[in-house]
């Protein structure tokens with residue numbers, strides 16, 4: 001199995017870069033100000049006349065609105081360049097330095113779809129017919145990012161962040177492969193005996209097998225890079241907390257045959273964990289096991305079991321447990337951030 005490449009440019013799952021676009025009247029419109037709604041941006045490139053796409057999107061503007069999305073046409077140039085671009089239901093925005101196309105490495109006209117938290121959810125290159133393109137964009141929004149209808153919130157909920165699209169399916173598979181082929185051992189925990197920290201294991205507390213990603217290895221640098229792009233910004237958004245460093249990443253496996261689990265604990269309770277601030281657990285597989293929910297018992301009986309590639313980030317001060325896996329194997333990437 002080959003290690004998948006890391007995408008050097010902004011990619012699916014990344015938070016939009018801080019690019020300032022301008023309205024026709026010159027007012028700035030940071031891309032993050034579109035947050036809270038799905039944003040569909042057609043980004044013109046090269047010598048393309050973007051108006052046919054803008055008109056095709058415009059003819060479906062009511063459907064996009066109903067699907068919870070706003071429409072934008074972005075082209076390189078000053079505000080005067082886009083002054084004549086406005087069509088019904090599509091906001092024309094100027095990108096003075098072409099920063100959006102540059103950051104996303106767009107060489108061809110493409111439509112970018114950002115989710116309500118300003119994360120890139122999809123890029124559709126324009127191929128041929130503008131009308132078919134607009135239809136494909138609408139289909140994608142309807143299928144993948146349908147609007148949430150207003151609901152009353154749950155009466156109680158754990159203060160945790162669920163972060164989609166942190167790792168691609170290829171990266172999830174690769175990390176599972178690393179766990180299975182590059183060594184793993186029964187997991188323990190550090191305990192202070194006198195003045196020394198000793199590694200102990202206790203099947204009452206935790207049953208799983210761990211692979212520690214080697215310090216200074218290329219894999220560690222790649223995982224760190226992904227965290228910097230996709231996890232740290234989410235923690236910053238929700239908590240306004242700076243992150244200084246991470247502990248060694250672990251790839252772990254809970255096997256159904258031995259009812260792999262980790263009973264309720266706090267990650268900062270041990271001497272070794274005192275300065276931990278956030279824990280990140282990222283499921284690497286879905287549908288291949290039963291059980292294995294993450295539960296925060298102080299906040300009720302809610303079982304979190306994000307899809308492969310999705311992470312849950314939470315304060316290390318929260319009580320949590322990994323419920324037993326009862327069939328198959330659950331693979332997880334774990335990180336502790338300080």
Ligand SMILES: O=C(O)CCC(=O)C(=O)O
Pocket residue numbers: 262267281282294320321322332334
């Ligand atoms: O399995 C999980 O998702 C959580 C693991 C965990 O809580 C830990 O290793 O401290």
Ligand SMILES: [Fe+2]
Pocket residue numbers: 265266267279320
């Ligand atoms: Fe934990």
